[in-house]
Amino acid sequence: MSQQRYFIELAYNGTNYHGWQVQQNAVSVQELLNKALSTVLRQSIETTGCGRTDTGVHAKEFFAHFDVHLAEGETNPLESTPFRGRGGLNALLPYDIAIKNVIPVHADAHARFDATARSYQYHIHFNKDPFLNGFSWQLRDMPNLDLMNEAAATMMQYVDFSCFSKSNTQVKTNNCKISRAEWVITENGIVFHITADRFLRNMVRAIVGTLMMIGRGEIKPEGIRQIIESKNRSNAGTSVPACGLYLTEVKYPYPLTP
Known part of the structure; x- marks a missing residue:
C-alpha cells in the first residue's frame, strides 16, 4: 500500500x-x-x-x-x-x-x-446593480478613502489584533503580520486589499467595519490605535456583510505546478 x-x-x-x-x-x-x-x-x-x-x-x-x-x-x-x-x-x-x-x-x-501569506479583498459599490448583488456590499455614500487609508497604514505597525477577532476561538495567539492594507477605487466602487501571514476569525470584516467608521467621520484615523491596543472586540466596528469578501490568493514557499 x-x-x-x-x-x-x-x-x-x-x-x-x-x-x-x-x-x-x-x-x-x-x-x-x-x-x-x-x-x-x-x-x-x-x-x-x-x-x-x-x-x-x-x-x-x-x-x-x-x-x-x-x-x-x-x-x-x-x-x-x-x-x-x-x-x-x-x-x-x-x-x-x-x-x-x-x-x-x-x-x-x-x-x-505551510501557507506564508493570504490575501483578501472586500468589495463595495454605490449604484444599484443586479450583477453585483451578492458579490459586493452596496452603500449609498462614498466614505473618505484618505482617512481610511491613513488608519489602514497605522494597523501595519501592530501585530496583536485581538480586537478584530471573534471571541472563544481556539487559537494560541492573535498575532498577525499585515503586509498590505489599502483601499483602491475601481470601476464599480472601492475595494479593500489586505495581505497577512495569517488571519483571525471574522478579522477582515471587523477591520472593514472599523475603517468604515473612520471613513464616515465617526472616529478619527488615530483612533485605530486605541481600538487595537484595547484588545477588546466591542471597541471595534461591527462586521460588514459577508457578500463582499473574497479570499484571493494563498502563497506557499514552494512551487505548486500540476
Missing part, C-alpha cells in the same frame, strides 16, 4: 454555503469536496483546508490537501483522467464550486500550516 498527498486548488461562490469547514446540519464547501473526492477515488477522503471562510464568503483561490492510498499496481484515477482529475471532480460538484488543479506534493506538505 502506497500513499500520495495532493494539493487541490479550487474557487467557490460562498453564497449557498455555511463557510468552508464541515459543520453539523449545514452544507459546507468542504463537505461537498470530500464527497466528490471520495466518489472519484473510491475511498474515504478527508481534506484539510488552507483556512476557513465564514458563511457567505467567496474564494477566488483556495487550497486544501488530502492523501490517497493505493494498493500495489492500482491505477490512481486522479493521474489517469484528463487535467489531473479536474473534469471528473467538476462534474460531481455544483456550479458554484470549481476545481482548478490537483497537484501531487511531498508527504509533509500542509495546505494550512
Whole structure:
C-alpha cells in the first residue's frame, strides 16, 4: 500500500454555503469536496483546508490537501483522467464550486500550516446593480478613502489584533503580520486589499467595519490605535456583510505546478 498527498486548488461562490469547514446540519464547501473526492477515488477522503471562510464568503483561490492510498499496481484515477482529475471532480460538484488543479506534493506538505501569506479583498459599490448583488456590499455614500487609508497604514505597525477577532476561538495567539492594507477605487466602487501571514476569525470584516467608521467621520484615523491596543472586540466596528469578501490568493514557499 502506497500513499500520495495532493494539493487541490479550487474557487467557490460562498453564497449557498455555511463557510468552508464541515459543520453539523449545514452544507459546507468542504463537505461537498470530500464527497466528490471520495466518489472519484473510491475511498474515504478527508481534506484539510488552507483556512476557513465564514458563511457567505467567496474564494477566488483556495487550497486544501488530502492523501490517497493505493494498493500495489492500482491505477490512481486522479493521474489517469484528463487535467489531473479536474473534469471528473467538476462534474460531481455544483456550479458554484470549481476545481482548478490537483497537484501531487511531498508527504509533509500542509495546505494550512505551510501557507506564508493570504490575501483578501472586500468589495463595495454605490449604484444599484443586479450583477453585483451578492458579490459586493452596496452603500449609498462614498466614505473618505484618505482617512481610511491613513488608519489602514497605522494597523501595519501592530501585530496583536485581538480586537478584530471573534471571541472563544481556539487559537494560541492573535498575532498577525499585515503586509498590505489599502483601499483602491475601481470601476464599480472601492475595494479593500489586505495581505497577512495569517488571519483571525471574522478579522477582515471587523477591520472593514472599523475603517468604515473612520471613513464616515465617526472616529478619527488615530483612533485605530486605541481600538487595537484595547484588545477588546466591542471597541471595534461591527462586521460588514459577508457578500463582499473574497479570499484571493494563498502563497506557499514552494512551487505548486500540476
